[in-house]
Amino acid sequence: MSAINFGSKQCERIRGQLDAYLSNELLVETTGEVAKHLASCVACSRELESLMRVRDALRSVVGKRLPPEHLGAAVRTRIRKAQPAFFSFLPVRPAWAIAYASLAIVIAAGVAGQQWLKVRSGRQMIATVLTLGVRDHLHCAIRGHHYPDVAYPLDELSKKLGSSYAALLPVVEARLPGFQILEAHICYAGGRRMYVHFIARGRGTILSVILTRREGEGLSAGRFLVAKTSGGVHLYDANLEGMSVVGFEARDYFGFVVSDLGIDEMVQLASPLAPPLRDALNAGTERGALPPRRSLFS
Amino acid sequence: MARFSHPTVALLESTLLLRPLSRMADFEDAAMPHLADLYRSASFLVRNSVDAEDLVQEVYLEAWKSFHRFEMGTNCRAWLFRIMFHRLHHLRRRLVKTSKVEAFASPVDEDIHVAAPQVPQDIRDEDILRALERVPLEFREVVLMADVEDFSYKEIAETLMIPLGTVMSRLSRGRRLLREGLADVARTYGIRPASERGGESA
Numbered sequence: 001m002s003a004i005n006f007g008s009k010q011c012e013r014i015r016g017q018l019d020a021y022l023s024n025e026l027l028v029e030t031t032g033e034v035a036k037h038l039a040s041c042v043a044c045s046r047e048l049e050s051l052m053r054v055r056d057a058l059r060s061v062v063g064k065r066l067p068p069e070h071l072g073a074a075v076r077t078r079i080r081k082a083q084p085a086f087f088s089f090l091p092v093r094p095a096w097a098i099a100y101a102s103l104a105i106v107i108a109a110g111v112a113g114q115q116w117l118k119v120r121s122g123r124q125m126i127a128t129v130l131t132l133g134v135r136d137h138l139h140c141a142i143r144g145h146h147y148p149d150v151a152y153p154l155d156e157l158s159k160k161l162g163s164s165y166a167a168l169l170p171v172v173e174a175r176l177p178g179f180q181i182l183e184a185h186i187c188y189a190g191g192r193r194m195y196v197h198f199i200a201r202g203r204g205t206i207l208s209v210i211l212t213r214r215e216g217e218g219l220s221a222g223r224f225l226v227a228k229t230s231g232g233v234h235l236y237d238a239n240l241e242g243m244s245v246v247g248f249e250a251r252d253y254f255g256f257v258v259s260d261l262g263i264d265e266m267v268q269l270a271s272p273l274a275p276p277l278r279d280a281l282n283a284g285t286e287r288g289a290l291p292p293r294r295s296l297f298s
Numbered sequence: 299m300a301r302f303s304h305p306t307v308a309l310l311e312s313t314l315l316l317r318p319l320s321r322m323a324d325f326e327d328a329a330m331p332h333l334a335d336l337y338r339s340a341s342f343l344v345r346n347s348v349d350a351e352d353l354v355q356e357v358y359l360e361a362w363k364s365f366h367r368f369e370m371g372t373n374c375r376a377w378l379f380r381i382m383f384h385r386l387h388h389l390r391r392r393l394v395k396t397s398k399v400e401a402f403a404s405p406v407d408e409d410i411h412v413a414a415p416q417v418p419q420d421i422r423d424e425d426i427l428r429a430l431e432r433v434p435l436e437f438r439e440v441v442l443m444a445d446v447e448d449f450s451y452k453e454i455a456e457t458l459m460i461p462l463g464t465v466m467s468r469l470s471r472g473r474r475l476l477r478e479g480l481a482d483v484a485r486t487y488g489i490r491p492a493s494e495r496g497g498e499s500a
């Protein structure tokens with residue numbers, strides 16, 4: 001090493017502070033003092049310039065050292081592997097994963113909610129429509145007991161039904177094996193003719209087949225709740241007010257089969273009956289034979 | 299930092315299920331931008347680029363594992379460097395233990411009042427790389443942190459867990475060693491120092 005070679009004691013003191021001066025770590029007043037000396041001392045200025053040159057060269061060389069392109073991916077892979085297995089499938093940018101997960105949850109919740117509303121509204125609609133048949137059965141056949149112990153002759157029943165509905169009697173009679181038609185009439189409710197009502201006895205109980213006008217209502221809102229499809233006719237079932245009821249649609253009418261038998265047995269009973277009854281209603285029966293009733297929507 | 303402000307997402311982020319995702323997003327935004335800086339310094343403190351890659355990966359893995367202790371908004375870069383040097387010193391200690399060598403054998407004398415070495419006017423990249431290699435690690439790391447990574451003395455002291463005075467002396471010594479190395483390289487190639495060409499005056 002060379003011997004001490006400073007020009008003066010002041011140079012020696014200033015040079016002891018050049019490193020901190022270069023790093024901008026001196027107090028303001030000391031910085032001013034050093035700067036003042038440097039302005040008048042070529043040797044110290046050259047010393048500082050030498051320090052700066054080396055620093056800048058070092059910064060330039062080291063700055064050129066760039067990481068390999070795969071390093072970022074390798075780091076992310078190691079981090080992902082350190083995750084619990086559940087999260088290992090996630091993409092590189094977790095912010096996107098949050099967005100995707102959120103979107104999926106929102107969509108799933110929306111679809112589930114929509115389906116739940118449809119099911120609920122469908123069930124409600126079916127129950128409301130099927131209640132029409134159940135109430136007439138209870139009103140006329142069960143509580144009113146408007147049927148004889150001994151069945152009326154069929155021609156008598158045809159007369160009671162009138163020309164508009166007499167053609168339906170053989171259809172009902174033929175498609176309810178094990179049951180005897182006791183009564184068939186136009187049922188009055190509130191002093192107005194509202195329902196075509198067949199009352200039959202069999203299997204130890206009383207069963208009603210009821211036809212009523214559709215006033216813009218339909219069962220299609222609950223089509224995913226169809227109990228059975230028979231001959232192209234969708235059958236809907238429900239247990240309402242202690243009764244099993246199976247309903248179906250014709251063009252202008254609803255048909256109901258109601259009794260206190262089990263719901264599955266009722267669906268089996270209604271299956272062969274509904275298609276020909278629907279066809280007979282669509283083919284010949286005038287809708288106007290029954291007066292309009294109040295719509296369920298009104 | 300890209301964050302979702304929608305209340306639904308904010309709610310989801312706060313749930314247990316998505317909390318790890320949110321944490322990953324924070325880590326990505328806070329830590330990953332400093333990858334190049336860490337690699338740059340690491341590559342001059344270990345034997346080769348493969349070791350540097352391994353070191354950086356270890357640093358990030360350790361940072362991720364302890365990220366719950368990191369306070370968002372504070373200096374993540376300094377935190378990562380602290381982890382890196384902690385790891386580096388641990389590896390060196392282990393190496394010393396197994397190889398029975400002195401960790402920081404300093405080849406320099408203690409006289410700080412020696413005249414400054416004369417460095418060539420035109421410093422070539424390969425010269426400074428060669429000179430840097432000759433600077434012992436304990437000085438080299440301080441020089442790199444101060445002159446390349448622009449850390450303050452206080453940050454260096456906290457990162458390396460050494461007193462402020464030690465930072466200052468190591469930096470001074472490290473810079474001098476670097477200049478000496480450059481002067482030696484220049485002499486090897488017959489390059490005249492700047493002072494010899496321009497003359498020196500006080």
